[in-house]
Amino acid sequence: MITLTDRQNMILKAIVRDYTSSGVPVGSKALAAQLPMHVSSATVRNEMAALEELGLIAKTHSSSGRIPSVKGYRYYVDHLVQPDPIKANDIDIIKSSLEGQFLKIDEIIETSAKILSNLTSYTAFSLKPEHKQSRLSGFRLVPLGKRQVMAVLVTDNGDVESQTFNITSKITGDQLEAVVRLINDQLVGKPLDEVLTALKSDIPMQVAHYLQQPEGFLKIFGDVLTKAAQERFYVGGRLNLLNFSDSNDVDELKSLYTLMDHSDDMADVLGQPTDHIQVKIGSEMTNDILKDYSLITATYDAGNHGTGVIALLGPTRMPYSRMIGLVGAFRQELAQRLIDYYRYFDQ
Amino acid sequence: MITLTDRQNMILKAIVRDYTSSGVPVGSKALAAQLPMHVSSATVRNEMAALEELGLIAKTHSSSGRIPSVKGYRYYVDHLVQPDPIKANDIDIIKSSLEGQFLKIDEIIETSAKILSNLTSYTAFSLKPEHKQSRLSGFRLVPLGKRQVMAVLVTDNGDVESQTFNITSKITGDQLEAVVRLINDQLVGKPLDEVLTALKSDIPMQVAHYLQQPEGFLKIFGDVLTKAAQERFYVGGRLNLLNFSDSNDVDELKSLYTLMDHSDDMADVLGQPTDHIQVKIGSEMTNDILKDYSLITATYDAGNHGTGVIALLGPTRMPYSRMIGLVGAFRQELAQRLIDYYRYFDQ
DNA sequence: CTTAGCACTTGTACTATGGGAGTGCTAAAA
DNA sequence: TTTTAGCACTCCCATAGTACAAGTGCTAAG
Structure with missing residues (x-):
């Protein structure tokens, strides 16, 4: 645990402030001028040597001013920074x-x-509020004309994922309905990751009762599921x-x-x-x-x-x-x- | 219409090839060395002066080699380039x-x-094959639990756009169904841009018969519609x-x-x-x-x-x-x- | 403990300087 | 008439040198 004197705190704070706003290493003279108490640049230099010794600031070359190190920023953020009041x-x-x-x-x-x-x-990121673990609350297939079907998956916190796909003519509406019923009976209420593991173990066999070629359907269901399971975040x-x-x-x-x-x-x-x-x-x-x-x-x-x-x-x-x-x-x-x-x- | 001698064609071609592969302006000496016939650099210089006169090539400074101008590239692409056989x-x-x-x-x-x-x-772009103008072939609202509804729009060439939204409790299922029927009766079969103009003129009034506050619904419908009307392209x-x-x-x-x-x-x-x-x-x-x-x-x-x-x-x-x-x-x-x-x- | 003074270090901006690549032009050769 | 050798000239670029500003560490005195 590092402890600094008041003056050292003030100097470190000033260095961070100066450097973050100007991008140029700050020297002892400029620093001495802006400190609230009266000190000479030589004194500041001595203090800076001490701060450098502690690893809080560093030089870019042997005779340059100082810039904060990661450790210095850390200390600044933990102990010195006062959030600006917002404009x-x-x-x-x-x-x-x-x-x-x-x-x-x-x-x-x-x-x-x-x-x-x-x-x-x-660059900013945002994640929406989330309960720890969302659960499957519904799955359905919506027919959209001739051979197109939309798979829709809903989770218990209201997330919706969907995807359309084409089916070959061999599959009937009854078959699809049976599969949807199967999914809903077996999996609704389960956390999404459990659903995902089920999809890799026993579900395929059961689906195979109703469809000759279940791969296509299983891929779609898996895709929609992983999309829903992923934490979606936005980038600005x-x-x-x-x-x-x-x-x-x-x-x-x-x-x-x-x-x-x-x-x-x-x-x-x-x-x-x-x-x-x-x-x-x-x-x-x-x-x-x-x-x-x-x-x-x-x-x-x-x-x-x-x-x-x-x-x-x-x-x-x-x-x-x-x-x-x-x-x-x-x-x-x-x-x-x-x-x-x-x-x-x-x- | 520009016409060049065979030798000028060869020189221009060589300049483009050289410059596109090296990025450095090409000089008369290097050029003379690589031409199939025997010519001196001085001859090449004379030819280059002619090409420059025609605006096909340019100098970066007074004593530099030449680079192709836009006009030069154009001529090259139109008359000289032979597509490489693919590897x-x-x-x-x-x-x-x-x-x-x-x-x-x-x-x-x-x-x-x-x-x-x-x-x-x-950077590559791709646009999917498209008939000139797609038409609305179906619109529906799929209820997804308590207050969530998914709006789905299908066009006659199989494009699907969807969007979920929340409804306030004041709206009943019957009302929504009536609106969907209205949309389908009036608009199916129309080109999307006509649907869009309809949405800005008479549709709102008709929708207002069934909903007290049609704005929310109309916004959703408009959003989905414009999404579908946009030419979607992919970027790689x-x-x-x-x-x-x-x-x-x-x-x-x-x-x-x-x-x-x-x-x-x-x-x-x-x-x-x-x-x-x-x-x-x-x-x-x-x-x-x-x-x-x-x-x-x-x-x-x-x-x-x-x-x-x-x-x-x-x-x-x-x-x-x-x-x-x-x-x-x-x-x-x-x-x-x-x-x-x-x-x-x-x- | 603080400070003035000073020698020393380093980055930066500016100025030659020379060589290399290339050009245009001229006059002779083909 | 076309091609070519020769040559003076231009411009870029890399290198080295120089001066200067900013800043440091150290020493010795206040």
Whole structure:
């Protein structure tokens, strides 16, 4: 456990603030000038040497100013940062963007990611509120004319997944109905992952009683099921990555985008945030690709409809006070909005 | 109409080939060495001066080698290029990627864009075969438990669009059924754009007979309808743009990506290709953003199921002979695959 | 413990400098 | 008339050198 003197705290804080806003290593002279008490640059230099010794700041070359290290950011975020109060203007934007009469909760969550990315010029993620584990609450096949059928799967928290497919003429409506009844009798009420394992073991045999070639149907059912089982998240401002990845390394950018498209990996990155607001800095994240980025995650509470997550991905060198303030305000607005939403639709 | 001597043709061809493969302006000496007949560099210089006079090639600075101009590429593509015969390896990749047992035609079209982008390291587009104008062939509302309803719209060429929404408790099943019947009675068989205009004029009044607050329903119906009316195209290898846009201009990249996400603008760019294979070079395209890019579009024939489009977007400086060869081979493979597909499902 | 002073280090911006690649032009050769 | 050798000239580019600004660590005095 690191403990610093008051003056050291002030210096570290000033370094982080300066560097995150200017991007240039900060030197002792500039630092001395902006500190509230009167100290000489030499004194500041001594303190800086101490902070460097502790691993909180670092030099880019032997005679450069200092930049915060990951450890330094960590200490700053844990002990020093005061979230900026949100600008009245920003709160207006949030409120007005959320207030439209959305018909689906997914739309609210999706626009959330967009607003957040617009306000910050970073990349934002949003996950809708979710009970731990959703269960299958219904499956049906809707015939759509000659040979087309739509498979629709509903879960107990209202998620709907669907997919259309063509059937060969050999299959009759009766057969399909029998299969649907089978699925519903056996699997409704079960958690989705159990359904998935059932689909790999005994279900195929049973389906084979009714269909000669069950593979096609089983593939569709499996597809829809995995789609529903996946945690769906929305991404806003993907293109903003181009702004703040100062490296011109194309490959790095590519792997970042690929990462964002893999919901499994991304769920991994977001983790399961327990706190209200959580900050992960650079190498603290498991994924190596993100070593120059920081992630602010926050949960938001949707009453008895569970807890969702919003997240913000930006450069390690980000103005944490502003961003934390913004995310904090946003999660409250969103929670409020969802309560309204559910009040309306729960009747 | 420009006419060149044989030797000038050879020189222009060599310049394009050299420059597209190396990216470096080509000089008279290197050129003289590789021409089949014996000429001195001085002669080549004279010829180059003539080609420059005609606007077919240009210098990057007063004493540099030459690069082809847009006009030069145009001439090359129109008169000189010989499509490369496709590599046996590539044709294997195409065949095997297309041969899986797809259940929906969209999957074939989507993978097409992927294969094409993989083979070329460029960005590829694919549009599915389409009759000029699709018509509404059915609309229905499928109840999914308590308050959720799924709106499903089917067109006469088999496209399906759906969307779920929540209804307030005030609406009864009977009311919904009446609305569905209304829609089907009045609008089935009409082209989608007529349906859209109807939706803006007399339909709302009629729907109001059955629902107190028709706005929600009308929005959903409109959404699903516009989704169906839009030409859907697939994009493969979006990230490849990062490779070959040598400019580090982030804004340019952003507008490119934004362009690709707007299906209207993109349909504009793709145009309505009439030829089998068509090449648009740099500033020949209407859209200014694409001035450093070239687009190869090709139609593919799906028998009596209409004609689709595939396209390839790469840098102006691309190896046209290889790309044209590849696109040509691909469109044939795809057409063949679709004939198989339809034979199977049309029964 | 703080500070002034100073020698030292490093990045950056600017300025030669020379070589290489390529051109256009001229005059002679084919 | 066409081709070619020769040559002066232009421009890019990589390299080295220089000066300067910003900043550091250390020492010795306050």
